Amino acid sequence: MENTLSNVMTNVEFSAVYNMLSLGIASMLFTSIFLWIARDRVLPKYRLAVMVSATVTSIAAYHYFRMFDSFNAAYGKGGATDTLTAFLQYNVGYRYVDWFLTVPLLLVELVAVLGLAKAVQSSLLKRLVPAAALMIVLGYPGDTKTHLFGLGNDMWGLLSTIPFLYIMYVLWVELSKSLASQSDKVRGIFTGLRLLLIATWGVYPITFILAMNSTTAPTGAEVLAREVGYSIADILAKCLFGLIIFSIARIKSAEDDKAFASSEGH
């Protein structure tokens, strides 16, 4: 035991999660700073989208700091000596609180950057934001394996799929009507952005289903798979997503205002 970093994970497993969570902190924190400062490089009408993107990565930076500390306390050298205790001590709630705040905001970014008429934007957000919050809330009891109200993980997973499908419907059917007014360039990037969102969201149910059958505490390899999967998905869905939102806002600023375009903005 002299040369181990953790009582319940191998050195390779422990280091991989440890470094992945640290990568999460660095990605979220510095994307935030970049976006906060870059916000005035787009026209005022697109600034909200960039500010909300910066808010999302800021919220995630806070939670990655907390998760990093929580993971070390639970799985690190001085932490738990069995996998069940480590699993209980590592607070998975941070991820859900993070998603509860950030997933609705990601949809706000996505809609705000299109610069639609106020009424259309408001109508889309009134449906997307509550559905996103509901999707996360319903997913939590499943992931913690709490048999809340007598329902098993699988039932909570299924219930959470209903708002998910509704969001898909709004993004692909309702929102598509609004895309007609966008330039080809913007429409192309936007379609890619919408796919990125779905692809990264896909990691969550896959991880969820993989972990569903284990009735006891997850092994080191399972913790590794879950944490690395969630972290990569988070970095793509928040940092890469936010930077693409910023580049759409730059393109649309140049399209709307020739003077802005020729001066290359601020």
Place this chain on the structure above:
Amino acid sequence: MENTLSNVMTNVEFSAVYNMLSLGIASMLFTSIFLWIARDRVLPKYRLAVMVSATVTSIAAYHYFRMFDSFNAAYGKGGATDTLTAFLQYNVGYRYVDWFLTVPLLLVELVAVLGLAKAVQSSLLKRLVPAAALMIVLGYPGDTKTHLFGLGNDMWGLLSTIPFLYIMYVLWVELSKSLASQSDKVRGIFTGLRLLLIATWGVYPITFILAMNSTTAPTGAEVLAREVGYSIADILAKCLFGLIIFSIARIKSAEDDKAFASSEGH
């Protein structure tokens, strides 16, 4: 005992309070950053309201960091081994110091965003601010169950109701005269905002009355109900409230200045 997170609460109760307080930190902190940065997106005459909103959520962010640590120290694994010690160690004073500072400031936001004549604004605030501070000061001895000056919790609760009713009178009777000069849109949102304030304030007396009969230390379930109730009320009354103040300030900026409206602000 190996697999418990707390000596005096169940794992579900402990995790729920822990994550709710962390949600409080994240909500307050990032609403603050958003509002501080967004302040120049409204006309100078409405900027004070936005800056005071940012101050309120910043003060609350500080107190949520403190409460999170205080809760962990008292109710967490290494903390108290009986409910009375835990109750005494967890410093409820943070909430009251927070409210003592933030509740008067919430009323400042509410009045400042209307952009009233200086004399009217000053007259309203000279009555609302001291009444709000008094309401919080009188509520504290009741909540801590200190029988200060020989008065029981119920008496302190009753005394605290007097400034509360006075605030209601000023907001619904006095302030309503000033609403006539506002546009329909602003008046509609403002009416909703005033109701939000009252609805969230309603959580405090309800929690207070529910806890009034317990003469001993609160159980885990009671701590859970109190902390979750107060935290949700705080997030709505400070973050949601502050963001609505910001959106009223945006609308009024656009109404006052057509150039501001056409450029979509700064």
